[in-house]
Amino acid sequence: MSAPYSAMPFTGFPRGFVDFLFSLQFNNTIDTLPENKPVYKQLITEPLTLLFHALTQPALSVSETLITKPSKCVSTMYSDMRFSRTTPLKGYMYIRFREPSGEKDILGLYFDMGCDYYSYGIRIYKQTSAGMDRIRENILNNSGVFARELEDLNKIGMTIIGDKFAKDHYLEINNETIRDFLNRKNFYIGRDCPINESVYNDELRDEIAAAFIRLKGIYGLLKKSLSER
Numbered sequence: 001m002s003a004p005y006s007a008m009p010f011t012g013f014p015r016g017f018v019d020f021l022f023s024l025q026f027n028n029t030i031d032t033l034p035e036n037k038p039v040y041k042q043l044i045t046e047p048l049t050l051l052f053h054a055l056t057q058p059a060l061s062v063s064e065t066l067i068t069k070p071s072k073c074v075s076t077m078y079s080d081m082r083f084s085r086t087t088p089l090k091g092y093m094y095i096r097f098r099e100p101s102g103e104k105d106i107l108g109l110y111f112d113m114g115c116d117y118y119s120y121g122i123r124i125y126k127q128t129s130a131g132m133d134r135i136r137e138n139i140l141n142n143s144g145v146f147a148r149e150l151e152d153l154n155k156i157g158m159t160i161i162g163d164k165f166a167k168d169h170y171l172e173i174n175n176e177t178i179r180d181f182l183n184r185k186n187f188y189i190g191r192d193c194p195i196n197e198s199v200y201n202d203e204l205r206d207e208i209a210a211a212f213i214r215l216k217g218i219y220g221l222l223k224k225s226l227s228e229r
């Protein structure tokens with residue numbers, strides 16, 4: 001009997017996954033599904049599941065309330081047939097650790113990867129303007145704490161990404177980092193990387209786990225902001 005995924009170490013993705021994902025752009029049809037499925041499972045689904053198990057404890061150290069059920073967190077191989085009837089397999093993969101909170105403004109940690117990039121950090125799923133208002137209010141009430149956490153993001157290679165208002169709404173705020181954040185209409189915090197040697201060994205696991213842990217401070221501030229109604 002083979003060992004369960006949770007007991008097996010993550011040792012990286014097979015080197016063939018990049019070429020396979022790239023080839024799906026041209027060879028991803030219902031007719032080719034029987035031959036593509038076993039390759040997808042070997043090159044993507046199996047190592048992605050091992051990476052999920054390796055990242056579960058680091059994620060829970062950030063927030064013990066995160067959902068960690070594999071079926072809720074790890075992407076399947078199949079595309080959503082409502083939108084991709086002619087391309088049955090996903091051309092990318094992801095891991096989501098999300099809070100069990102309602103239907104809007106769902107905070108979580110993420111990992112995404114395609115054939116030429118990977119990315120990880122913090123996202124707010126189904127983000128709303130009301131949720132952003134609560135975050136802004138908490139920033140204004142706790143600007144010193146937020147400033148320290150936001151400024152630390154640069155030290156770990158993280159970037160705040162999202163649309164800004166056309167006009168600066170917070171000219172009275174002197175701290176540039178805080179003002180930049182307040183003027184975001186939406187955002188996520190992430191690090192985007194080109195595919196490199198680390199994805200083929202356990203360095204990818206260590207890189208993401210370390211980043212998750214160092215995001216604990218800003219994650220906690222965002223979680224508190226969104227939980228206040």
